Amino acid sequence: QQQVKQSPQSLIVQKGGIPIINCAYENTAFDYFPWYQQFPGKGPALLIAIRPDVSEKKEGRFTISFNKSAKQFSLHIMDSQPGDSATYFCADYNQGGKLIFGQGTELSVKP
Amino acid sequence: NAGVTQTPKFRILKIGQSMTLQCTQDMNHNYMYWYRQDPGMGLKLIYYSVGAGITDKGEVPNGYNVSRSTTEDFPLRLELAAPSQTSVYFCASSSGQGRDYGYTFGSGTRLTVV
Numbered sequence: 080q081q082q083v084k085q086s087p088q089s090l091i092v093q094k095g096g097i098p099i100i101n102c103a104y105e106n107t108a109f110d111y112f113p114w115y116q117q118f119p120g121k122g123p124a125l126l127i128a129i130r131p132d133v134s135e136k137k138e139g140r141f142t143i144s145f146n147k148s149a150k151q152f153s154l155h156i157m158d159s160q161p162g163d164s165a166t167y168f169c170a171d172y173n174q175g176g177k178l179i180f181g182q183g184t185e186l187s188v189k190p
Numbered sequence: 191n192a193g194v195t196q197t198p199k200f201r202i203l204k205i206g207q208s209m210t211l212q213c214t215q216d217m218n219h220n221y222m223y224w225y226r227q228d229p230g231m232g233l234k235l236i237y238y239s240v241g242a243g244i245t246d247k248g249e250v251p252n253g254y255n256v257s258r259s260t261t262e263d264f265p266l267r268l269e270l271a272a273p274s275q276t277s278v279y280f281c282a283s284s285s286g287q288g289r290d291y292g293y294t295f296g297s298g299t300r301l302t303v304v
Contacts, residue, residue, distance in 0.1 A: 121298075183232050
């Protein structure tokens, strides 16, 4: 089974810190790596995504960095805020075009 | 704009009971999915559908069944509930398949089997 390995499982940072969440993939069908954000009691929602023809993608305070040779990509949250506290999932597409998710990272940003 | 609606939000079942988790979307999406979320395990695909009348198994289909009689609805059926099916279930939909087609998720159904 195709997998996406995500770490760490949980992360606590102070407000203003830069949490980093890492993912490693095995094979990719669509060369497209999205991140989903999930608040407590809600379903995941698409946050940001990257195509591997670029090494970095920024949207506001969220940045994805991509290392194609290592088959790894990371999410960085600049100037993190308590409102960023959520569970974050990286994802990849399998050969059938379905999303497969990493294990999730529960982020807590302390005031 | 409701998006993807799941009912019920919470349910407690006894071992051996059956139930149907409801999912409906109002975005006219052809593709619909059921995932289960367990702590530290991420989301695992149970079943998916590429259109009315067409369904297929995902990664963890055992113990579940689905049907897709309309574009809008994609119910998930548990026939003989087992403690291993205690989980949070999410329904999702997309307008296409692959990149450029993000998934829209419902708010989930938290199921406990005792």
